[in-house]
Amino acid sequence: MRSTSIILPFKTNPLRFVISLLPFLFLAFTAHAQKASSIEKMAAYGYSKRFTDTSSSKKMQQLALDLAKKKNNIEDKIICYSYLALTQRRLLHLKEFSHYADSAYYLSGKTNKIRPKAYAFLAMGTLKSYIDQKQQAIEYLLASYKLFEKAAAHDQCAKIASDISYLFSPASPIKVEKYAREALNHASKAGDNESILHARLAFGSYLTDNLEKENTAKWQQALVFFNTTVILAEKNASTIISKSNIGIAYINLADLYSKGPKPIDEKSFLKNLEKATVIAKQYNIRIIYRSAIGLQGFHYTQKGDYTKAELLFREGIKYQQSLPYTDNYLLATFYHCLKDVAAKRKDFEAYYSYDAEYAKYNELKYDESTQKILQNADVRYESSKKIERIKQLELENELVQKNKLLGYGIAGVLLIGLVFMFRSYYYRQRYYQNREDFLKQEQANSELKVQLMEKETIENLAATLSLERRLLRSQMDPHFIFNALGNIQSMILQKDTLPAVSYLNKFAKLTRQVLEQSRKETISLQEEINTLKNYIELQQLRLNNGFEYRIQCDDSVERDTLIPPLLIQPFIENAVEHGLKPQVKEVKGLLTIHFTQHTDEKNLVCTIKDNGIGLAASRKLKLKDNHESLSTKITDERLSKMQKENPYAGFQVLERDIATDESGCLVILNIPIL
Template identity: 80%
Template sequence: MQSKKFINPVQIKKAKWLFYFMVLFVSNSNAQEISSIEKIAAYGYEKRFSDSSSSKKIQLQALELAKKKNNIEDQIICYSYLALTQRRLLHLKAFSQYADSSFVLASKTNKIRAKAFAFYSMGALKSYIEDKPQAIENLLKAYELFSKIKAHGQCAKIASDISYLFSPASPEKVKKYAQEALHHAEKAKDPESQLYARLAFGSYLTDKLDSGFNEEWQPAVDFFKETVLLAEQNAHRIISKSNIGIAYINLADLYSKGPKPMDETAFLENLQKATVIAKKYNIKIIYRSAIGLQGYYYTEKGDYAKAELLFIEGIKYQQSLPYTDNYLLAVFYNCLKDVSVKRKDFEAYYHYDTLYTKYNQLKYNENTQKVLQNADARYESSKKMERIQQLELENELQQKNKLLGYGIAGVLLIGLIFMFRSYYYRQRYYLNREEILKQEQANSELKVQLMEKETLENLAARLSIERRLLRSQMDPHFIFNALGNIQSMILQKDTIPAVSYLTKFAKLTRQVLEQSRKETISLEEEIGTLTNYIELQQLRLNNSFDYTIECDAAVETDLLIPPLLIQPFIENAVEHGLKPREKDSKGLLEIYFKQNDEENLICTIKDNGIGLTASRKLKINDNHHSLSATITDERLSKMKKDYPFAGFQVLERDPETDSSGCLVIITIPIL
């Protein structure tokens, strides 16, 4: 065992300042384009984790020095560093102001390094406000410019960020830019860049593992072991301590996904290291992940008391901080609810559920506010981009006016008459041009005002419908009962059915969350979601009913329809029709699709349940409230402008001529 060598903190501080001044005044072939002002700003940026106040102060001093020297390139770079620092501090308004300032100034220079920084900070801003297409566009431009000047450290970080933005939609591009990040990091020979790039490539390996490539588990573990070793050996040179914590978390998570029995010692050791870093540097996401994985481990192991103490410790630590993280508290209380259910301590469950509901609502309010803020930021950013383009046009006009002045001076040498004619026609041209630009500017401002009103109204309506749509699809009673039945099968050692239904439940949850954000899905995807949902309902009701899903021969399964329209009616048929049936015979749920014409798809849902009249009588004492009719009616009503036949009918089946039960006919527009 090696002995630890202790170093005096004063010596460390002196060494840092000595290194700092050596960097400022010693030039070399690799850093000839980096000015002394940029080095000061970069030094301040490095302190953003250890001393945020000092970090901003140093960067602002560098900015003032650049302004004093009237150096536009250094001002652009200082604004970029300040913007990236504000991203770390989660100050959106300041982040946006500094990024915009950098971008505006960049239009006045052709210096590659300065323009690269401007695109980098703007790409980071677009990523922060969830404008992914613009984020990718700006980061790709920054990556191209930094590559030209061989700034490998910056290239490694930007390529990593681009890789994350392409995930999970484009695995090939994720792999491409993660590999390029590794390539640049190797050339930079900087542990900070190397760790940044390795985390991006590790994320790609983990995505492959999650996609079913189980043979990739051992290579992924070996890769993250090397990553953790790199981080530990160079911890003093790595500024972003959160990346070290992420490496530990990812390695622990891989152990939990590996072959059983897992290496418990390595799993817990990595989580403990991540927790230490999270507490030391106040990194919330690392702390939440570490506590969550440990609690899940002890819960699965059956040590409920230890899991409960772990989550309570996490709550106490969070409450001891000078701010409240509602998201973190909601997560911990939700975990305590699960532990209480497994311990069958329903009094504790009620207590934790009350607190969970409180903090979950606060978290939801914060998330909604953040979405609105991001929408406002995207809108303001688009307005500023239009203004930048207008300024460029005005600058171009001013430049032409200068050229006009030079032309007039030259014409004076030739003759007064020729000068007068030339000046008259040119001046007339530019006056007309100015009038056109003013008119375009007025039209643009009017368009911006209309866009602002329309964007906010549409965003509010969409958020409301999406929220209620998710609630109608994922009924809490259904989720709780489905998980309870799966748990019962596990306890009865029915492993194969339990795993099968757990897979269906996970797939259903993911499908609902993904499809609620889409404008259209294929009929095949809709049928797959309905199949998963119905089979889980069969499990919940002990297979008390059968079902069939049929498509007319003329119906093509790749046609596009609005998502999540049919499932609420399936829920009503099961909950209010089939569930209350007498148990002497099996229920039957029939779903049939046929195409009425090129624009409409007809979905017919039949059940042999108790029927509408009996169902309404039972609803008086029933606590289950379905929102399907209301939400579906709202959604179909919004489509009637373009699809006048969209709608649905709910009818009582005639027991004498048909069978008891209910009949639903939905006319779905084909998009």
């Protein structure tokens, strides 16, 4: 812009103003060189939903933090705190933002791992930038940048280098260029569209700051770069999480047109501003909206089309007043612009009307600005106190640890000496005369212990099994429980103690697993497989080992993957009850369970095959039996609800083709990965 009389925010450089209010908003949701844990992936996925579903985003990140706390994993807690800090930054919740950033930074002192420390420095650098401590923000972000470089996390390096470039402007143009070029280099290595767009915006800002008047060649070079950036943003809009960056790309290009040779390309100028306005309204990005309206209004004012300029500013005010919140800064800006338009039109009645509204919102804007300054000052003070306190505690802990080690060393030496003296005296006096009696007594005690342990184990397991069986009456087949316990009782009566104890243990373990998992939102795939093994082996006991089973996992399947609990067992029960159990005795039953992981679709495919009588024969038997499979209906309802988050969730029950395969049933179960 070449004038300062129309739009208050654009007194120097409109592009610089837009970017300066959006630092450090963009944290990665991509794979890094070092393998991320399942908890970190959950937190990152929650953070990626911050634009589309804020409530779900915070909930998922909090769940990830709770899991990290439950496992007492410091590294995962640091990363979860860092994601939550960046989320609160976007929501402008300064108190929570400061709390999570300080928590991440404090815990980072307890680990030497690169990635968690890099995230903690990133969160702290973002906080310092937000509260206008630019020098400290640069120091923390540079520390984070170096750590992510060691981890070869090029996507993170691209974004952090971009933000460092903004912070060095306009004081150090050489460093602005240096980090903008480094951002482009890391973005090309990362290869993801989010990082590439972020880096190109930073380098575009550098090009805009270095434009010279009447230098058409440099302007043309910048225009080609900015047009390429917009094409990239439009082509990959669906994969770019930070929608504000797309709006900034349009604003950059429009602003560049306004700085070009006269007359400017008005059509291209207005087209890019209209696209920026659409992005701003769709994702509620106020700075993009203000910039787009302001540039259009300034253009029409400079052109002398005061009617269009006035209508534009009025439209901006009307849209802002329709929202559930009030942006006093934006309203004051638009009314100030309307004042200038009225003055140029010499409509003094309108001028005084606009001036009254401007004075009202300007006062409210001033109050908010003052309050924000005070809040920033409080946070700066509290944050500084916490950092000093952390350093003091670290020194105190180091001293205490040294004193403890010294005390433990002295005590250990004394204890070893006393033990050695006692052992030497005792064994010298007592060893030979008590050796034979001691061995006999030990043998008698061992036999007695074995008998007592066998008796207590059977009695305790039977009592536990009785209680858990009553609690699981609505979750497990009563016929299965009765038959399994009957077989186990027969073994006990026949004095087959060890097999009986083994199967009782499996049965008790299965009931405990079902109870525990029914109270959880998610379990690991390995826990589900262990539960299925116990259940199937008890079914084998019930059917006198009338069938065999196999559980297979592809190499791509991660066994610590989190899935909803108790989804697979009902289909195993149906395969045994309605497929394998009615099969003729001459045919040896076979149950096969196979797991495949689809990372792109975020689901786990479980395929269940049996060589039983098949669907058609099973339906004929069901006509004679009024029993309904309640567990299968419940599973179907659960999967239907999960389809809101994962459209691939569901299952299919198919008849196996006898011509190409063999008789039996095939179940394909798509399980969402949480």
